[in-house]
Amino acid sequence: MSAADAMSAEAVPQSETVQLPHSWLDRITIWGERGSEYLNPILVKEGRQALKSRHFVVTFMLVLFCAWIWTLLGVASNSPGIYYLPAGRGFLIGYYLVLAIPALVVVPFMAFRSLAGEREDGTFELLSITTMSSRQIVYGKLGSAVIQTLVYFCAIAPCIAFTYLLSGIDILTIGLTIGLLFLASILFSSGGLLVGTASRSKLVMVLLSVLTVIALLIGGGIVTFWQLIMLSEQPPYDDVGFWAAMGALVSFSIAGIVLLVNAAAASITFASENRSTRLRAIMLVIGAMIIGWWCFPAINYQQAGVVQVIPIFCLCYWGLMGSFIVGERGALSPRVRRSLPRSTMGRVFLAWFCPGSGAGYFFVVANVIGASIFAAVLYGAADIFDPDTSAFAEETLTVCIVTPLYAISYLGFVRLFAQGLNRLLPLGILLSFFLGIVVLVVGSIVPWALQALLGPSYAYEYSALQASNPFWTYYRIIDGEFYDASILPGDGLSGGGFVVLLALFCFSVLMALLNVLTSLDEILAEREEAPVRVEQDEKELHPKRYASAATADPFAHLERPRNVSAGDAEADPFSHLEKRNGNGSADGSGPADAPIESRPSAIEDPAG
Amino acid sequence: MAIAEQRPQAPSGYHQGQSPMIELRRLYRAFGPTWAVNDVSFEVPKGAVFGYIGPNGAGKTTSMRILSTLDLPTFGDAYVDGFSSVNDPDRVRRRLGYMPDSFGTYHDVNCVEYLDFFARSYGLIGRDRHRALRRTMEFTGLDVLAEKPISGLSKGMKQRLCLGRSMIHDPAVLIMDEPAAGLDPRARIELREMIGRLAGDGKSILVSSHILTELAEMSDRIGIIERGRLLATGSVDDIRRRLTAKEKHVATVQVRLMSNPEACMEWLKARPDVENVRYSGTLVFYSHAGDRSDEARTLRELVVAGFEVAEFVSRESSLEDVFLKVTRGAVQ
Numbered sequence: 001m002s003a004a005d006a007m008s009a010e011a012v013p014q015s016e017t018v019q020l021p022h023s024w025l026d027r028i029t030i031w032g033e034r035g036s037e038y039l040n041p042i043l044v045k046e047g048r049q050a051l052k053s054r055h056f057v058v059t060f061m062l063v064l065f066c067a068w069i070w071t072l073l074g075v076a077s078n079s080p081g082i083y084y085l086p087a088g089r090g091f092l093i094g095y096y097l098v099l100a101i102p103a104l105v106v107v108p109f110m111a112f113r114s115l116a117g118e119r120e121d122g123t124f125e126l127l128s129i130t131t132m133s134s135r136q137i138v139y140g141k142l143g144s145a146v147i148q149t150l151v152y153f154c155a156i157a158p159c160i161a162f163t164y165l166l167s168g169i170d171i172l173t174i175g176l177t178i179g180l181l182f183l184a185s186i187l188f189s190s191g192g193l194l195v196g197t198a199s200r201s202k203l204v205m206v207l208l209s210v211l212t213v214i215a216l217l218i219g220g221g222i223v224t225f226w227q228l229i230m231l232s233e234q235p236p237y238d239d240v241g242f243w244a245a246m247g248a249l250v251s252f253s254i255a256g257i258v259l260l261v262n263a264a265a266a267s268i269t270f271a272s273e274n275r276s277t278r279l280r281a282i283m284l285v286i287g288a289m290i291i292g293w294w295c296f297p298a299i300n301y302q303q304a305g306v307v308q309v310i311p312i313f314c315l316c317y318w319g320l321m322g323s324f325i326v327g328e329r330g331a332l333s334p335r336v337r338r339s340l341p342r343s344t345m346g347r348v349f350l351a352w353f354c355p356g357s358g359a360g361y362f363f364v365v366a367n368v369i370g371a372s373i374f375a376a377v378l379y380g381a382a383d384i385f386d387p388d389t390s391a392f393a394e395e396t397l398t399v400c401i402v403t404p405l406y407a408i409s410y411l412g413f414v415r416l417f418a419q420g421l422n423r424l425l426p427l428g429i430l431l432s433f434f435l436g437i438v439v440l441v442v443g444s445i446v447p448w449a450l451q452a453l454l455g456p457s458y459a460y461e462y463s464a465l466q467a468s469n470p471f472w473t474y475y476r477i478i479d480g481e482f483y484d485a486s487i488l489p490g491d492g493l494s495g496g497g498f499v500v501l502l503a504l505f506c507f508s509v510l511m512a513l514l515n516v517l518t519s520l521d522e523i524l525a526e527r528e529e530a531p532v533r534v535e536q537d538e539k540e541l542h543p544k545r546y547a548s549a550a551t552a553d554p555f556a557h558l559e560r561p562r563n564v565s566a567g568d569a570e571a572d573p574f575s576h577l578e579k580r581n582g583n584g585s586a587d588g589s590g591p592a593d594a595p596i597e598s599r600p601s602a603i604e605d606p607a608g
Numbered sequence: 609m610a611i612a613e614q615r616p617q618a619p620s621g622y623h624q625g626q627s628p629m630i631e632l633r634r635l636y637r638a639f640g641p642t643w644a645v646n647d648v649s650f651e652v653p654k655g656a657v658f659g660y661i662g663p664n665g666a667g668k669t670t671s672m673r674i675l676s677t678l679d680l681p682t683f684g685d686a687y688v689d690g691f692s693s694v695n696d697p698d699r700v701r702r703r704l705g706y707m708p709d710s711f712g713t714y715h716d717v718n719c720v721e722y723l724d725f726f727a728r729s730y731g732l733i734g735r736d737r738h739r740a741l742r743r744t745m746e747f748t749g750l751d752v753l754a755e756k757p758i759s760g761l762s763k764g765m766k767q768r769l770c771l772g773r774s775m776i777h778d779p780a781v782l783i784m785d786e787p788a789a790g791l792d793p794r795a796r797i798e799l800r801e802m803i804g805r806l807a808g809d810g811k812s813i814l815v816s817s818h819i820l821t822e823l824a825e826m827s828d829r830i831g832i833i834e835r836g837r838l839l840a841t842g843s844v845d846d847i848r849r850r851l852t853a854k855e856k857h858v859a860t861v862q863v864r865l866m867s868n869p870e871a872c873m874e875w876l877k878a879r880p881d882v883e884n885v886r887y888s889g890t891l892v893f894y895s896h897a898g899d900r901s902d903e904a905r906t907l908r909e910l911v912v913a914g915f916e917v918a919e920f921v922s923r924e925s926s927l928e929d930v931f932l933k934v935t936r937g938a939v940q
Contacts, residue, residue, distance in 0.1 A: 045714070049717060053716055123713070126773070129704070132731075333695065334695050534696055
């Protein structure tokens with residue numbers, strides 16, 4: 001039943017519409033129509049569009065056609081052996097290749113185009129001013145991509161069942177292959193959606209289209225190559241390590257999908273809204289997953305040396321995330337201030353999740369420090385059970401010390417630099433990301449080039465001059481020769497490692513102090529109460545959410561409520577000088593019926 | 609008493625329609641060194657139509673986009689039904705319908721599917737959605753074209769569809785950016801009637817247009833903007849009155865005579881309160897400085913002087929005249 005039919009059915013008096021349809025097909029249609037009420041509107045719209053779309057029909061027919069051709073060719077080339085020899089694996093490889101192209105390239109590219117196309121056709125703005133949230137928009141687009149992938153999978157499903165009948169391949173391998181391909185398809189589609197939100201410029205979008213196709217072909221090629229290797233021989237199903245690796249792969253893929261989808265949603269969210277907290281929570285979970293999955297080999301195989309890797313991996317991950325986070329704007333919008341924790345404890349523990357480059361910087365640094373402390377503790381615990389591991393004690397401890405110092409120094413420097421540059425070139429998080437790469441490259445290459453200039457023989461000698469080169473420093477630490485390094489190239493004095501530690505410590509203290517000073521506005525930002533008009537509306541619309549919002553700060557109950565009596569107000573002789581909040585106007589800055597000239601503006605400078 | 613309890617309550621007018629439904633408060637928007645919107649403030653009460661006039665690049669669309677939560681101001685704020693477009697865009701969106709100057713339609717979708725999609729997007733489900741669809745299609749006259757693909761619609765019909773889309777969730781405020789652009793005369797008249805009916809239903813409408821005569825007919829108040837600055841606001845009469853208060857009131861008078869227009873022209877030229885006398889056929893035109901009673905006296909004296917007057921029309925400055933007087937044709 002189309003929307004028009006449903007509409008006309010609505011026009012008929014209710015007594016006439018109550019009668020049940022005779023046909024079971026009609027009933028299914030009506031149930032489907034009722035079910036669609038609760039589906040994402042974009043999913044419904046794109047489903048309707050896809051049914052009429054020439055592109056989808058052509059791709060679908062091509063997939064079917066290729067599968068048929070492969071089946072015919074396979075049967076012809078394997079006959080008559082196909083009747084008594086296992087041939088399923090070879091056939092599955094062919095079907096996998098047929099399916100991989102739409103799943104890993106076509107569908108993700110269409111996901112990219114679907115968001116980019118909305119911008120080009122001028123429909124994105126219409127969509128963004130509906131009551132749908134940006135997450136709903138992205139989920140709808142992703143849902144549409146998932147459904148398209150499922151349709152392709154369904155088209156190939158009989159062929160895949162055919163491979164099982166031909167024997168030579170077990171159901172677990174088939175399931176794992178198809179499942180991983182499906183997961184990769186969703187991951188790529190999520191990436192496509194994120195890229196689709198990257199720019200409004202048509203020129204940039206054309207460039208991004210080309211880059212997306214290239215990236216999908218390369219990514220798809222890597223996934224296909226890896227899966228074909230897995231298909232070529234029987235995976236070690238009886239090895240716990242294999243399943244641990246699969247678990248890590250699947251969990252990181254799912255976490256990656258969640259992160260990409262939420263990042264895409266954040267990038268299309270209205271600028272005054274909180275776009276950071278959810279992303280930081282997801283990043284925190286992924287950070288915990290990295291630590292968790294690296295604990296497996298350390299505990300299961302009792303290899304305490306693996307613990308050294310945990311801080312380094314965490315530094316790579318948080319360095320990447322941090323390079324984006326430190327590029328956020330420093331100013332908090334009044335809307336964001338409304339969601340700041342009320343209590344002091346809440347501000348101490350939850351303010352790091354609030355938007356802003358300063359809060360973000362300390363959030364990232366805290367995570368790196370936490371990972372390093374965890375690694376040191378884990379190593380200590382492993383050392384108790386396995387005394388042989390004490391050989392790595394010095395290296396592990398040094399890695400755990402050096403890692404937070406690098407995080408504080410590099411991200412602190414990039415943050416200060418990016419905040420200054422953003423005033424001239426407001427590129428936001430992209431600027432800080434590219435700046436991070438440049439600073440890292442310069443910090444690694446310049447000292448090396450300096451040594452090479454001092455003398456060709458010094459080019460490959462690690463010295464304290466290489467303090468800013470994390471790659472070489474980590475290599476020397478793990479190699480166990482960090483503390484034997486010379487202070488200056490060719491001086492023959494050992495103890496360069498201590499000098500590196502001292503230099504890193506001093507620089508990180510300086511960076512931390514400077515970043516604290518430049519983040520004071522964010523750290524000391526006070527919660528703003530929502531205007532009464534907003535509270536009334538919220539109470540009417542979402543009474544339950546309104547009631548629970550009052551207790552959103554889990555630490556609020558620890559603090560005694562600050563009741564202000566009339567006497568207290570009188571006791572403060574300067575209280576009348578302070579601007580009062582929430583006195584009836586929409587922005588809480590002045591009474592709504594006051595003359596326009598007397599009201600201050602609602603925002604200081606949203607454009608930064 | 610807790611601090612939260614101490615805060616004064618919202619003015620009761622918010623829920624009784626006494627406060628402005630649209631309010632721009634000291635709005636600024638800069639694009640690089642250019643101020644697209646420069647200190648613009650105005651209010652639109654419930655059920656009123658506000659005509660927003662200005663040359664291309666004056667800042668109309670920018671301020672409408674800020675009001676519609678599509679852009680952020682550099683300073684200031686815009687309010688819809690008392691909610692800030694900057695800080696409460698979600699609440700503003702529930703109350704606002706925006707009709708941009710571009711159509712924004714999807715491929716492979718027919719009229720009813722298009723409206724159905726937006727009804728769902730505004731959270732309408734079940735009977736509410738079907739009712740909204742039926743109401744909107746009847747109002748816009750698209751019910752006979754429900755199954756027609758959007759790509760096959762004429763420009764006028766597409767404009768109706770876009771109006772339908774913007775009012776599908778029954779918003780209290782409608783913002784229309786150049787809704788009559790490119791429409792034929794019939795479609796324009798129909799659109800004007802629809803806007804009138806919407807205002808009659810209590811909706812507050814902010815409409816921009818280049819067709820000034822139509823705006824003058826449909827708007828309760830107008831705002832003239834140029835180079836980002838709001839030069840004048842009020843009803844057309846108010847603005848005209850304000851303009852003429854500064855200079856001497858001059859009306860253009862048109863007299864149709866049965867005969868002898870040359871003699872009449874000479875007679876008029878001799879009068880001190882008459883200027884720019886010319887004639888075309890039996891019509892004599894002149895500019896008259898003075899009020900209505902002066903015009904009546906001139907007419908009486910014309911008749912007494914023996915001229916056979918068939919028609920006497922005094923035309924005050926139109927919206928176009930007001931617009932031309934207020935603006936300078938400057939662009940940025």
